[in-house]
Amino acid sequence: MRTSLNLPPLPPHRDHDDDDVEQRVAKAVANHLPLDLHDVSGVFSNTESGMISGGLANGAVVLALPLKGLLGRFGTKTLDEDGAQLPRLGRELAGAAKLAGVKGIFHADELPAYGVTSEELEALRERLALEKNDGFVLCCAPEWQAQLALEAALIRARMAWHRIPQEVRNVVVKKGAPEDGTTSPMRPLPGRSRMYPETDVPPQPLLGERWAEISEHLPMSDQQRAERLAEYDTSIDQSEQLLARELDDVFCEHAGDLPGKAWAALLLNHDASSPRTLANVLSLREDGALARDHVDTVVQAHVGRAVSKEELSAYCIEHDLAPADxxxxxxxxxxxxxxxxxxxxxxxxxxxxxxxxxxxxxxxxxxxxxxxxxxxxxxxxxxx
The missing domain is CATH 1.10.10 (Arc Repressor Mutant, subunit A)
Known part of the structure; x- marks a missing residue:
């Protein structure tokens, strides 16, 4: 494939691929195979192909994509000794096109067939002004869908000049079981190429004022959170746990004049309890209204509730939980x-x-x- 365009060959192993070389190859191939779609519905106005005539009757169009120099390279269905289809470029293009929701595509190497006659094929090649070695692919679908399908097929065709892509592939299933072990493209492996906008959220215009407001209220970075905790008297281990368990905001919000280490320990040990209750319990202990040994008892007695300091104080008096004189x-x-x-x-x-x-x-x-x-x-x- 590369020799036909006077491009440098692939190295023996993908680890030796040169990004600059591959970019030059991609640019040359893109110029060689442009996105040049043609509406050729008129060529098939009287076709005997049930797939095409049925689609046209339902408002679909037949779009054609010329693929220069690829005639004879798409391949035809060939089975190995175990009855599985051998890989071929045409099947890869069809797999890519199906990701747009179409049932399939036709390519030059498999025609005439499926009701498409030699006369229609000749008229099509003349309509597209194809040379002897030029191929093409056809798609019969609603125009927008056919455009997406053929664009996907073109991208896949251009990959033929590069190394086999690393991707997730889907086993071809028919009637609830794998057909013959063949696979088709499904999606790229996770990476930068997998990043895409959220399809369920409509785009929103972002005005300068809104952007400024967002910029001024960005969440704190990990470093900023750590620097904020460093202002309190906590141990290194406590600070790391507060950050890891995302309790630093709660810690800082209720810290007040509470002793840092004691407040961190209480919060880490009872993170499911109300922070307000925990802070009030510790405040009572610091005021001398609650013995240290009874702190956990009071917390457990009020778990799941945000309790005021006054209510907790009354509870301590009622149960005689103050430290001994x-x-x-x-x-x-x-x-x-x-x-x-x-x-x-x-x-x-x-x-x-x-x-x-x-x-x-x-x-x-x-x-x-x-x-x-x-x-x-x-x-x-x-x-x-």
Missing amino acids: IGGLEEVINAIVAERLSFVQERGMGAMGPLMGVVMQAAGGADGKEVSALLRAAIQSVLE
Whole structure:
């Protein structure tokens, strides 16, 4: 094919293809095979072909596309030893044309046939001013559809000068089963060539003012989102999780004066709960109205609801969820340390773990962090 147009041959492997060379080949082939459609319905006004006469009677037209130098290259139906059709250019052109919704096309190598006579074929070649080696394809369909079909066939014909395309192919099925193992073009492999406008949404005019408004309200980029989170006191892991789970907007919207790490932890652990409820729960904890150990209990009790801080506060009071009084807590801790003085003197700071459990049991509702700090201070004072 390339030799006929004095074009450079294909390399042995597609990995060695040169884009510049292929572009030059494509340009030369496009000049060799232009989109030159002809309405040849008049040639078949008295045809005996049922397919063509039926189409013309229903308002269709017969369009012809000359394909210079391709006579004898379309091929005819030939079977291999297993009964499967051998690949041929004509079948590829038909497969491309069918993507426009037509039932098929006729090409020069298979005519006369299908009711098309030698006389009609000769008149057609004269009408198209074809030379000896020139071929053509015909399509009988509504004009707009025939144009689309032949344009698709032309694009496929031009591919004959290039390497076999990488594409998704469709198995030819007849009567609910594969016909003979042959395939036809279906769609390109995913890539830039697959990008196309949304067909179900009509185009909308985009005025300058609208474009400016859109440009001023674009969503934040990933980098901008990360930079925004960096302004809060969160760990690297928390920031990454907030971004990955797309919770950063919620985090920033309700952060306020809440401690960053505590707010991030609560949101990540209860992302299905109302952010407003979570923020109010944490605010109560920071105000000293809710013990740290009861935070999850309060969240679970109000899951699925956006609850005000006042309502949550009343719930905490009703269920006695406030931390133990720090003054009374200190007395409890000092009493426990004094009671187990010999144990503390023997174990030193190693007594922290065992005594934590004792204190937490004795001072129900106490904040574990407060207990730990007071117990540490009490043990250190005894050991000094």
